[in-house]
Amino acid sequence: QSVLTQPPSVSAAPAQKVTISCSGSSSNIGNNYVSWFQQLPGTAPKRLIYENHKRPSGIPDRFSGSKSGTSATLDITGLQTGDEADYYCGTWDSSLNIWLFGGGTKLTVL
Amino acid sequence: EVQVVESGGGLVQPGGSLRLSCAASGFIFSNFLMSWVRQAPGKGLEWVAGINQDGSGKFYVDSVKGRFTISRDNAKDSLYLQMNSLRAEDTAVYYCATDEGWGQGTLVTVSS
Numbered sequence: 669q670s671v672l673t674q675p676p677s678v679s680a681a682p683a684q685k686v687t688i689s690c691s692g693s694s695s696n697i698g699n700n701y702v703s704w705f706q707q708l709p710g711t712a713p714k715r716l717i718y719e720n721h722k723r724p725s726g727i728p729d730r731f732s733g734s735k736s737g738t739s740a741t742l743d744i745t746g747l748q749t750g751d752e753a754d755y756y757c758g759t760w761d762s763s764l765n766i767w768l769f770g771g772g773t774k775l776t777v778l
Numbered sequence: 779e780v781q782v783v784e785s786g787g788g789l790v791q792p793g794g795s796l797r798l799s800c801a802a803s804g805f806i807f808s809n810f811l812m813s814w815v816r817q818a819p820g821k822g823l824e825w826v827a828g829i830n831q832d833g834s835g836k837f838y839v840d841s842v843k844g845r846f847t848i849s850r851d852n853a854k855d856s857l858y859l860q861m862n863s864l865r866a867e868d869t870a871v872y873y874c875a876t877d878e879g880w881g882q883g884t885l886v887t888v889s890s
Contacts, residue, residue: 715879
């Protein structure tokens, strides 16, 4: 069981919006930046969001991140079938001195 | 263009050793913290080890402490993971990861 908790799966229709949550504690999310990663089937993960809400160049603004307290969220608007993937949150844990990943959320675009 | 390429994976018997390498290009390697992240078949991501920019700080997940050693050579833009006393549960795709990008991974299989 992961220290960072994500829902195992979410689904929504094309063009709709979906929110993926990531819950942690004061030693990780509460005091460190959160990143989000997308892993398309059969490929390596790619960073979508860093420092809670910033997007690397080339990431569309349909992807947005936020953090409040010990939780973070990833919002995806205007869903496309190509967004079907596993999504992971990640952050440093200052007590364990390790990087943590959430258990991952499988997004299905119906 | 950022490129991160892992090598060195393969089949090894329990108790054996492997050395993974990661060659980076397209960014200033010495400016970035580097990590190894693994993914067991059908499972999620697990961070394994990280090293700071000059190699003076190294961090490991508990399950590999004392068995794995991360290192880097900034002159060669390369990252390494020496894996000893390998176990079946170390079987995974190992990714070299940095803020600039991830490699495609190298498969390590520990089996007799």
